[in-house]
Amino acid sequence: MTLEELERIVAARAGADPDRSWTARLLAQGPEKTAEKFGEEAIEAVIEAVRGDRERLAAEAADVLFHLLVMLHARGVALADVMAELDRRQSRSGLAEKAARKP
Numbered sequence: 001m002t003l004e005e006l007e008r009i010v011a012a013r014a015g016a017d018p019d020r021s022w023t024a025r026l027l028a029q030g031p032e033k034t035a036e037k038f039g040e041e042a043i044e045a046v047i048e049a050v051r052g053d054r055e056r057l058a059a060e061a062a063d064v065l066f067h068l069l070v071m072l073h074a075r076g077v078a079l080a081d082v083m084a085e086l087d088r089r090q091s092r093s094g095l096a097e098k099a100a101r102k103p
Contacts, residue, residue: 003065003069003079004079006065006066006069007069007072007073007078007079010023010066010069010070010073011073014027014073023070026070027070027073027074030074031071031074031075034067034070034071034073034074035071035074037067037070037071038064038067038068038070038071041060041063041064041066041067042064044060044063045057045060045061045063045064047060048060
């Protein structure tokens with residue numbers, strides 16, 4: 001599965017019955033809740049990375065990617081926009097890009 005395919009699944013489930021779809025239920029709670037859930041999943045992934053459990057880290061990373069796409073959907077940000085930003089950043093080193101960011 002690609003991230004683009006997962007993005008399409010999130011979009012399709014967004015319009016589903018919140019009683020039958022986790023995605024629809026989460027989106028119905030608003031963008032703030034989707035951000036909170038993404039943060040929870042990110043923390044769980046960090047914990048598994050520190051523990052060194054590769055299987056659990058892979059599972060948590062999958063949750064992070066899914067919930068990132070849900071959060072982006074909640075705010076109307078397309079995955080293509082994120083990928084375009086990554087492409088833009090490839091024109092200079094990571095250190096130079098980081099130094100150029102506004103605080």
